[in-house]
Amino acid sequence: MAERTVAAIATPNAAGGIGIVRISGGDALDVASRVFVPARSSVVLRDLPGYSMVFGTVVDPAADGSGGTSPVDQAVCLVFRGPASYTGEDVVELQCHGGLYLMQKILRLVLAAGASPAGPGEFTKRAFLNGRIDLSEAESVMDLISAHGEQAANAAYHALEGSLSKEIRSVTDVFIAAAAHMAAWADYPDEIYEEELDYDVLLKQFRDAYDRLDALKQKFDAGQAITEGVATAIVGRPNVGKSTLMNRLLQRERSIVTSIAGTTRDVVEETARIGNVVLRLADTAGLHASDDVVESIGIEMARDKLEHSDLVLAVFDGSEALNDEDRDLLATLKERNAAGQPSVGILNKSDLGNVVSEEDLSPFVTRTIALSATDPDCYEQMRVLLEDLLGTADFDPSAAMLANERQLSCVNRAMDAIRDAIGGIEAGLTMDALSVCVDDTIAPLLELTGASVSDTIIEQVFATFCVGK
Ligand SMILES: Nc1nc2c(ncn2[C@@H]2O[C@H](COP(=O)(O)OP(=O)(O)OP(=O)(O)O)[C@@H](O)[C@H]2O)c(=O)[nH]1
Ligand SMILES: [Mg+2]
Structure with a gap:
């Protein structure tokens, strides 16, 4: 199957020390020969074996219209011969200076010299179609890049x-x-x-x-908790310490904390790595009945997070008796639990003494824990609980x-x-x-x-x- 020869900038769309234009396909060496002149005149690009590297100049053949060329950049040209290349085809990589304008210009020259623009993932797709890797291995290439x-x-x-x-x-x-x-x-x-x-x-x-x-x-779920992260909502009635817990898990002051109920009104989102686990945390407004327009919108958003998150960290003030708002939340958590969606009942402010016990929460949630969000040690307590809950404690990255x-x-x-x-x-x-x-x-x-x-x-x-x- 004669595939067209494709090219793309393989490095990020940003200025860098080196930028790479990658060309793959049956005509890769011909295309490269039209825009790259080796420094040593005895070197003929088309004749080079795989795994060769030559220094030279990227040139613009069209610049003076007389068949001559004008230099564009100094570059190193890498030659791979199919099937022993990433795509299984002939591949040429032009390593140039990584200026944004320069890279775009060199890519334009390569396209004008006979290559077509590569689509998303086209090099890896060719590797798959040519039997270099299978489909799950191809997917892992993207996972490796985004890890x-x-x-x-x-x-x-x-x-x-x-x-x-x-x-x-x-x-x-x-x-x-x-x-x-x-x-x-x-x-x-x-x-x-x-x-x-x-x-x-x-x-x-x-x-x-x-x-x-x-x-x-x-x-699968443990793997996802490590690679993709778990969408996690921190919910509870006002002033129970949700934002304090959020900041503790992030190990920095991200959410505003005050003793005034109704401090958090918007959803504050941030990613936390806790041991093996990645939590995509959302700190939310305190759940309660409110006449305030702004607060009501925030509470609506909190309910939405409660409904749509993979994991809920439900915070309660353990030093005060449960009230109707707490009980409403517990009822919602029980429904989640029945649907197999995990939640953690957190009795906060345990430094102030516990009026509520973990047994009061356990019928409604997957796990319970008593802690003080103001105490730095609670980070470690949460890590142990989360790794156990999400099954990541004995994660073996080399296993299938x-x-x-x-x-x-x-x-x-x-x-x-x-x-x-x-x-x-x-x-x-x-x-x-x-x-x-x-x-x-x-x-x-x-x-x-x-x-x-x-x-x-x-x-x-x-x-x-x-x-x-
Ligand atoms: N003693 C004690 N106080 C705490 C603890 N955790 C939070 N607090 C205090 O409780 C108050 C409320 O904390 P926040 O983290 O703002 O509570 P919140 O749930 O985010 O409140 P809203 O955003 O208003 O819903 C603050 O004065 C915190 O310092 C704790 O473990 N022990
Ligand atoms: Mg808050």
Whole structure:
């Protein structure tokens, strides 16, 4: 398949010491030869082997219209030969001085020399289409770029190395072997007897595969808490110490704290890293009935956060008896709890003595804790609780991990089909019916790694990438 040769600026859209224009495709070396002149006249760019590097000048061939050229920048030119390159095609990278105008100009010259502009993620997409990496590994490239912490970066790196791909392939192999056996039986029923398929062995293999997928699924939320962060709302009635807790978790004074009820009116949002966990925190206005127009809007926003956050930190003043506002909140938390959405009941101001006990809150929330937001030690208390609640305490970034909802949905579909297959064997289903379940298991797993996936899904995956990657 003769793909057009594409080019893009691979470095950020900002001034920097070095800027890179990357060219990939069958004509990459021809295109580069038109705009780059090696300093040593004996060097012919087109003849260079892969992994070569030459110094020279980027030139503007059109500048004087006489067939001559005018110099634009000094640059280093890197040559990679397909298939041993990032994309699997011939790749040339021009490393220039990273001025914003300069980079745009050099890209224009490269496009004028015969390349087309690369779309978002096009280099990585070509790497996938050329079999250099699978789809889950391609997704990890983006995760690696967007990782905002060591654990997230570690996890993305191991995914790029294939930790998830290996696990999924090994599960898929079980079903491909079973499918092959069943197909052979269907084609040559006289030679291979149904009894040769040992159902007990199949059952054990299917159960084992199911458990392995289930383990990936169970770790999904913990992985997301580390890589994507957890949308978290801090809620409670006025003056219970929500903003004090917010600042404590951020370890800086972000929200305004006063002894006046109704201090916070807007939603104050900030990201906090607490141990292994990333919380996308929202400090909100105190929940209560208010006639004040501005405050009412803030309270509405707080209710919205309460409804739409993954995790709620509900703050109560443990030194005062619960009032109607507290009880309203607890009722809401109980509904969340029933829907499997976690919340933490926090009895604050424990330095002032506890009128309310953790047992009073525990029927309504996932976890309870008594603390003093004014005491720096409560940060550590919260870390231990959050890592335990979100399952990140023993997170192993080198283990296979599902990175996004697309991958999770593939695993869910495969698990449904395995469940049917196991049920089928137990119910004495015919081999034909069973082989449908096996095919239904294989399809989503091949979709996960991209071994067999629709163009639409490929487009969706790479649409989230940046241009130049
Ligand atoms: N003694 C004690 N006082 C606290 C504690 N936490 C907060 N406070 C005090 O309680 C008052 C209210 O704190 P804020 O953090 O502003 O409370 P809030 O819930 O954000 O209040 P609103 O924004 O008005 O809804 C302030 O005077 C804090 O210093 C605590 O653990 N112990
Ligand atoms: Mg506040």
